[in-house]
Amino acid sequence: MQAELFIDGGVGFFPGLARPVVLDGNDLSAExxxxxxxxxxxxxxxPAAARGAASKPVPDGRTYRIRITSPDGTNELKSADPSIPPAFSAxxxxIKQRGHR
Structure with missing residues (x-):
């Protein structure tokens, strides 16, 4: 399994410099x-509603996408400031703690 975290927006965001945080499951211990x-x-x-973008755009808010690639296929989870669901946040x-750019 591989996970990629994409962060868009926020203060000082430069799209050309934004690279995802990548976590390869092969680099992890079994635990x-x-x-x-x-x-x-x-x-x-x-619930899908909890993962969606904020109902009102937040000035300088960020949007987050996590792309999961596994033997079952690829899917993407999305969330945005100010309300990020607990499981998405965890x-x-x-990914931030164990991944790399």
Missing amino acids: ERDELSRLVSAARAE LMAF
Whole structure:
């Protein structure tokens, strides 16, 4: 499984310099791979309304996309400031902590 975190927007955002944070499951220990799978399942299970963009745009707000590639295929989860659901936030933190640009 591979996860890519894309962050768009915010103060000082330069699209040409924005690169995703990439996390390759092959670089993780067995326990970390299990945790990644659990976090992905939890984020996928959150209601679609909770993952969608904010109803009102936030000045200098950020949007977040997590692209998950696994043997089952590729799908993308999305969220935006100011309300990021807890499971999405936990997955995003895991990717930031263990991934690389």
